[in-house]
Amino acid sequence: GQNIDQPTEMTATEGAIVQINCTYQTSGFNGLFWYQQHAGEAPTFLSYNVLDGLEEKGRFSSFLSRSKGYSYLLLKELQMKDSASYLCAVMDSNYQLIWGAGTKLIIKP
Amino acid sequence: NAGVTQTPKFRILKIGQSMTLQCAQDMNHNYMYWYRQDPGMGLKLIYYSVGAGITDKGEVPNGYNVSRSTTEDFPLRLELAAPSQTSVYFCASSYSEGGGETQYFGPGTRLLVL
Numbered sequence: 434g435q436n437i438d439q440p441t442e443m444t445a446t447e448g449a450i451v452q453i454n455c456t457y458q459t460s461g462f463n464g465l466f467w468y469q470q471h472a473g474e475a476p477t478f479l480s481y482n483v484l485d486g487l488e489e490k491g492r493f494s495s496f497l498s499r500s501k502g503y504s505y506l507l508l509k510e511l512q513m514k515d516s517a518s519y520l521c522a523v524m525d526s527n528y529q530l531i532w533g534a535g536t537k538l539i540i541k542p
Numbered sequence: 543n544a545g546v547t548q549t550p551k552f553r554i555l556k557i558g559q560s561m562t563l564q565c566a567q568d569m570n571h572n573y574m575y576w577y578r579q580d581p582g583m584g585l586k587l588i589y590y591s592v593g594a595g596i597t598d599k600g601e602v603p604n605g606y607n608v609s610r611s612t613t614e615d616f617p618l619r620l621e622l623a624a625p626s627q628t629s630v631y632f633c634a635s636s637y638s639e640g641g642g643e644t645q646y647f648g649p650g651t652r653l654l655v656l
Contacts, residue, residue, distance in 0.1 A: 437584060464642055476585075476630060477649035483642060520584070528639040530602070532584030 435459045437533035441495050444539045453519050453536045461526020467495050468520040470535065476520055480506070481483055481492045505507045508538075516540045543569050546648035548613055548633050551572045552607030554654045557621040563618040563651050573636045574616040575645065576600075576608065578629040583630065590641070 436458045454520040457465070460468040463482040468476035482488055482497035484506060505529040506519055525531055549564045562581050577585040591610040600632065605627060607619040616635075620627060630652050632646030634645040 437556075441582075466644075477647070477651050478644045481644070497603050522585075529587060530585075531589075532646065534582055534584045 435453060435523075435524050435525065435531045437521055439519075439533040439536045441534070442537045442539065444541060445508075447511055447513060447540055448513050450507065450509050451511060451538065453508070453521075453538065455501050455504045455506070455521035455533060457504070457523045457531075457533075459523045459525045459531055460469045462499060463524040463528055465495075465497055465504050466524070466530065467493075467538070468522065470520055472517070479519075492516045492527055511540050513540050513542070523531075537540070546632075546633055546635055546646055548648035548651050550651060551555045551649065554656060555604055555620075555640075556656060557623060557625065559623050560619070560621050561623070561653075563620070563631055563633075563653075565616045565618065565647075565648060566614050567616075567633075567635040568614065569637075569646065570613065571635035571646075572613070573638050573643075574610065574640070575634040575636075576606070576618045577632045577634065578602065579632060580629050581648075583598070588618065588631075590646075594625060625655050627653065628655045629653060 439455045467479040470476040480495040492509045520535045521533040522530045546567045575590045576588040583597045589608040591597045633648040636643045636645045
């Protein structure tokens with residue numbers, strides 16, 4: 434079966450750095466996405482990785498290791514507005530997105 | 543651009559009632575999707591469409607129907623509502639299905655079936 438695993442909840446302090454991990458087992462791989470979802474709102478796109486390595490975009494970076502079935506999202510200089518759920522999704526061989534349950538990130542002052 | 547719009551925002555249905563969730567996009571996207579999101583679960587694909595007149599089942603299609611008569615609109619029909627269909631429904635669209643193609647989401651419809 435297809436499976437995406439990520440921690441249910443994480444807590445971090447404003448100004449700090451947090452790493453959210455995602456492991457996956459899917460039938461085929463056409464890239465991995467990270468989305469941000471604030472409570473009661475729609476998911477919004479953060480990043481996309483299809484090759485191994487690190488993609489940096491401002492305070493957010495995303496890493497992929499295809500051989501390990503592993504990705505992480507790194508958030509630096511945390512701000513209170515970063516309190517949200519972070520969704521990991523893998524595009525399978527049929528170009529359909531398989532979604533993880535999301536990691537709820539709580540930022541404390 | 544309004545992006546992806548959905549109506550209604552919230553609805554309460556009685557068991558056995560029917561309703562249509564509306565979805566429209568103004569980005570001229572070919573691909574459109576319906577997902578449901580349940581607490582503690584990942585988004586599940588209900589139906590998708592690769593263009594006007596073409597639809598296909600996703601992972602959880604039972605109890606739902608769709609149509610795509612225009613590029614812009616992709617309504618989702620619930621024929622006989624059941625408590626198991628209580629969920630948040632998101633419509634999304636993308637230009638193509640290729641790797642890296644971002645899906646843009648509507649604000650969601652919260653449905654409660656009692």
